[in-house]
Amino acid sequence: MPPILNGKRIILGVSGGIACYKSVMLASRLTQANAQVDVIMTEAATKFVAPVTFQAITQRAVSTDTFESWTDTGRLRSGHITLAHAADLFIVAPATAQTLARLALGMGDELLSLTALSYKGPMLIAPAMETNMWGHPATQQHVETLRSWGVDFVGPASGRLASGEHGAGRMVEPDEIFEHACRVLGRGGPLTGVRVVITAGGTREPIDPVRFMGNHSTGKMGVALARAARDLGAETVLIHAPLSVTPPGGVTLVPIRTAQQMHDAVMEHLPTTDVLIGSAAVADYRPIHSEEKKIKKLPGQQTIILERTPDILKAVGERRHDDPLHPRLVVGFAAETDDLEENALGKLERKNMDMIVLNDVTAPDSGFAVDTNRVIIFERDGNREDWPLMSKEEVAQAILQRVAARLGRQNWARR
Numbered sequence: 366m367p368p369i370l371n372g373k374r375i376i377l378g379v380s381g382g383i384a385c386y387k388s389v390m391l392a393s394r395l396t397q398a399n400a401q402v403d404v405i406m407t408e409a410a411t412k413f414v415a416p417v418t419f420q421a422i423t424q425r426a427v428s429t430d431t432f433e434s435w436t437d438t439g440r441l442r443s444g445h446i447t448l449a450h451a452a453d454l455f456i457v458a459p460a461t462a463q464t465l466a467r468l469a470l471g472m473g474d475e476l477l478s479l480t481a482l483s484y485k486g487p488m489l490i491a492p493a494m495e496t497n498m499w500g501h502p503a504t505q506q507h508v509e510t511l512r513s514w515g516v517d518f519v520g521p522a523s524g525r526l527a528s529g530e531h532g533a534g535r536m537v538e539p540d541e542i543f544e545h546a547c548r549v550l551g552r553g554g555p556l557t558g559v560r561v562v563i564t565a566g567g568t569r570e571p572i573d574p575v576r577f578m579g580n581h582s583t584g585k586m587g588v589a590l591a592r593a594a595r596d597l598g599a600e601t602v603l604i605h606a607p608l609s610v611t612p613p614g615g616v617t618l619v620p621i622r623t624a625q626q627m628h629d630a631v632m633e634h635l636p637t638t639d640v641l642i643g644s645a646a647v648a649d650y651r652p653i654h655s656e657e658k659k660i661k662k663l664p665g666q667q668t669i670i671l672e673r674t675p676d677i678l679k680a681v682g683e684r685r686h687d688d689p690l691h692p693r694l695v696v697g698f699a700a701e702t703d704d705l706e707e708n709a710l711g712k713l714e715r716k717n718m719d720m721i722v723l724n725d726v727t728a729p730d731s732g733f734a735v736d737t738n739r740v741i742i743f744e745r746d747g748n749r750e751d752w753p754l755m756s757k758e759e760v761a762q763a764i765l766q767r768v769a770a771r772l773g774r775q776n777w778a779r780r
């Protein structure tokens with residue numbers, strides 16, 4: 366679970382649209398991530414989902430009435446003030462056209478918008494409505510006003526709407542709102558202003574139009590690194606080969622397929638990269654040429670001649686000799702099966718990296734397609750640390766904390 370949500374107080378404002386049922390999933394995910402979720406429902410929202418559903422999921426009282434007082438601080442206070450002053454994040458999902466209007470006009474005629482008036486922190490809005498309502502100049506103007514105040518929006522997506530029609534207006538899925546909630550909360554963290562570029566996944570080298578040479582990488586580690594960087598406030602770019610896990614929200618995705626494409630994308634981003642983390646499983650060899658037509662099944666053996674692919678981290682290391690600030694920090698991964706330490710240290714030196722994460726991929730609980738990793742960290746200054754078996758998320762968070770420390774950001778006060 367992302368530690369960024371641990372102990373955070375989140376107001377989840379729910380207004381009256383069909384997408385209310387999806388917000389139950391969102392409340393559940395936030396609660397499971399140890400956030401304290403206070404749900405405020407408009408009267409219209411209570412027609413779609415009963416407050417008791419959110420109450421059971423969040424284990425907290427659901428507020429619907431402006432004139433109900435709160436006593437949980439020991440003093441009798443109005444609900445909107447108590448909730449607004451305690452919250453770290455205010456999410457509105459779904460946000461109806463009516464609620465967007467109330468928020469943009471600063472109205473306080475019901476509890477959700479009244480609480481928003483009393484609240485000063487970050488706000489994330491997930492609109493949901495029929496296409497014409499979304500495109501209406503009134504709605505667009507309200508969105509523009511809210512954006513100009515620094516409010517974040519996620520969606521709406523295009524697709525099938527509850528009316529059966531297709532178009533823009535569909536609320537994005539709860540998982541995507543969850544990802545953006547982490548991003549918004551991470552803003553101002555220790556990696557604020559730092560651009561972190563991460564490579565992930567296993568590259569695919571074409572043999573013919575239907576076949577490729579690949580490897581067992583799922584991209585889990587790279588995706589966990591991207592989330593961890595984002596949650597520390599970094600501007601995060603994920604250059605990724607095909608993944609078997611969902612890519613994270615709130616980061617810039619650069620999809621590629623081959624080693625050459627990954628090399629080109631990394632080089633293109635290099636002038637603006639502060640930290641490069643190479644966790645992709647990049648093919649060392651590729652077929653010398655890809656057949657234009659599918660190779661036919663013939664009797665006897667087939668030979669595919671291979672050539673070397675570009676060595677991305679080596680190329681970056683060479684560039685750094687001329688321009689040491691781009692990137693300021695390079696972290697590599699060594700997935701090894703033998704002579705582990707020797708291979709990792711050799712790579713660290715040859716490729717001019719600052720840190721290498723050694724991963725014994727023959728260990729049953731470490732490496733490809735499992736959720737855990739047992740890694741050893743080697744740093745350029747001779748420092749070595751053996752980390753215990755951890756989830757890939759924990760390894761990723763620890764690596765990014767180490768990156769922040771190396772950039773002198775370990776005691777960063779969140780702004």
Ligand SMILES: Cc1cc2nc3c(=O)[nH]c(=O)nc-3n(C[C@H](O)[C@H](O)[C@H](O)COP(=O)(O)O)c2cc1C
Nearest residue numbers: 380381382383407409410461462463464493494495
């Ligand atoms: C079945 C049904 C579905 C609705 N879905 C939406 C919706 O997705 N988005 C929206 O903006 N309004 C929708 N409405 C209209 C709102 O419920 C209505 O504007 C209400 O006044 C919104 O109030 P609220 O913003 O206080 O929740 C729907 C109405 C009905 C009857």
